[in-house]
Amino acid sequence: MARKRTFDRDEALDRALRAFWRHGYEATSIAELTSVMDIRPPSLYAAFGDKRRLFEEALRRYQESYGAFTARALAEEPTARQAIERILYEAADEYTDPDHPHGCMIISAAVNCGPDSSEVEEDLRLKREAAKAALRERIEQDVTAGVLPPDTDAASLAAYYAAVIQGMSTQARDGATRDDLERTAALAMRAWPATT
Amino acid sequence: MARKRTFDRDEALDRALRAFWRHGYEATSIAELTSVMDIRPPSLYAAFGDKRRLFEEALRRYQESYGAFTARALAEEPTARQAIERILYEAADEYTDPDHPHGCMIISAAVNCGPDSSEVEEDLRLKREAAKAALRERIEQDVTAGVLPPDTDAASLAAYYAAVIQGMSTQARDGATRDDLERTAALAMRAWPATT
DNA sequence: TCCTTTCTGTAGTGATCGCTACAGAACGAT
DNA sequence: ATCGTTCTGTAGCGATCACTACAGAAAGGA
Numbered sequence A, B: 001m002a003r004k005r006t007f008d009r010d011e012a013l014d015r016a017l018r019a020f021w022r023h024g025y026e027a028t029s030i031a032e033l034t035s036v037m038d039i040r041p042p043s044l045y046a047a048f049g050d051k052r053r054l055f056e057e058a059l060r061r062y063q064e065s066y067g068a069f070t071a072r073a074l075a076e077e078p079t080a081r082q083a084i085e086r087i088l089y090e091a092a093d094e095y096t097d098p099d100h101p102h103g104c105m106i107i108s109a110a111v112n113c114g115p116d117s118s119e120v121e122e123d124l125r126l127k128r129e130a131a132k133a134a135l136r137e138r139i140e141q142d143v144t145a146g147v148l149p150p151d152t153d154a155a156s157l158a159a160y161y162a163a164v165i166q167g168m169s170t171q172a173r174d175g176a177t178r179d180d181l182e183r184t185a186a187l188a189m190r191a192w193p194a195t196t
Numbered sequence C: 001t002c003c004t005t006t007c008t009g010t011a012g013t014g015a016t017c018g019c020t021a022c023a024g025a026a027c028g029a030t
Numbered sequence D: 001a002t003c004g005t006t007c008t009g010t011a012g013c014g015a016t017c018a019c020t021a022c023a024g025a026a027a028g029g030a
Helices: A007-021 A030-037 A041-048 A049-064 A070-077 A080-094 A115-146 A153-175 A177-188 B009-023 B032-039 B039-048 B051-062 B069-076 B078-093 B114-146 B154-173 B178-189
Strands: none
Touching: A007 A030, A007 A041, A007 A049, A030 A041, A030 A049, A041 A049, A041 B154, A070 A080, A070 A115, A070 B051, A080 A115, A080 A153, A080 A177, A080 B039, A115 A153, A153 B154, A153 B178, A177 B154, B009 B032, B009 B039, B009 B051, B032 B051, B039 B051, B039 B154, B051 B114, B069 B078, B078 B114, B078 B154, B078 B178, B114 B154, B154 B178
8 A cells, every 4th residue: 555664663752762762751852862763853753752752662572571570570470478578589680781771761761851851751760659659569468368477567678778779770870880889788678577 | 559358258049059959950040040049140140150160069068068968977976887987967957957958969969960060970979989988987996996896898888888878968868857867867877797 | 410230120032842734655455 | 647635845824932233321520
């Protein structure tokens, strides 16, 4: 019927993802995106809508790939403690992987926003809150099941580990190594409530 | 000799500081700055040089006022443990103070940067590294003095508390309350090495 | 009062922002 | 081969970016 697309849409999306991951939503210009995606602006707009929708799609892709390890650990590990410990150690590995930008995209892609991208800022904030809520719910499961003491403050414990993970992301962007973050993970696990 | 300045330079600097603190270096435009400072661009440039120098001066002011509590705690408290515990609790208070933007300016003002402000990004990164080094040195002091066991890993402990503080800053910007952060601070202190 | 000096507001500079009109190129269908 | 459709590259849209030329206003010294 008509002319076919001459670039790989998945490949282009992954390159846009990494640009947003590295520099954030607002600081990544269309010129930078078209450069790393190796396409011209009309192709970008035809394939992805606009900058905002490209970011949303990149973010969805991020959560389904690089950022999926947290949901996986929460679903697969038998206890909240093992799940969170695994999340911390996988974060140490993932956040410092030399094959892609450091840190977590959801934590760092929309920190410095002008009035035009406050919706993106809010969107990521809600995702961070959802991640924290997932930690809390997993902990509450174990409290209900008797794995953790009934007086366990699940919300505070979840907020604490969320903060540690966010701090690890910042440190990774500042140049911390995997070993550095693993030592932070080990120390963070010392706060886990005793179950004797 | 000549006409006098008609605005309060200190007041204008404080308003610029808060704008940079809230939105970050790059996302805060000259238009936004002149608006909150209630001056016109030529007055801004005459009084502060350019955007970059205004930011640097605002940052210096931040470190000497809102951000001075960490250095104060390290200098005044008798032990590293008491200093860090005080830092965590003062951060919980300071980062959620309704009288100014939430979180820490040094942690969050230059996260999303384009190529033109990579020097600002690096400048803040060095300040974060310096803060972490100050924690490590205070811990090492106590190791040398015998307050902490000789096998204490000062660098790891410092990195861990730096990460917690950075996480608390992110949580504060996401809407966490002072009580929320105090509970995180309490949990974080459970990682402190035993001294029995 | 007049002069000099510095500040102030208006009104722009060129560069870049996100985005798109337009025309030619490349495909499948006929 | 010709047509219709969709993609592609060039080139440029209005808006905003950081920044400034310029002229009038306001101060102190004569």
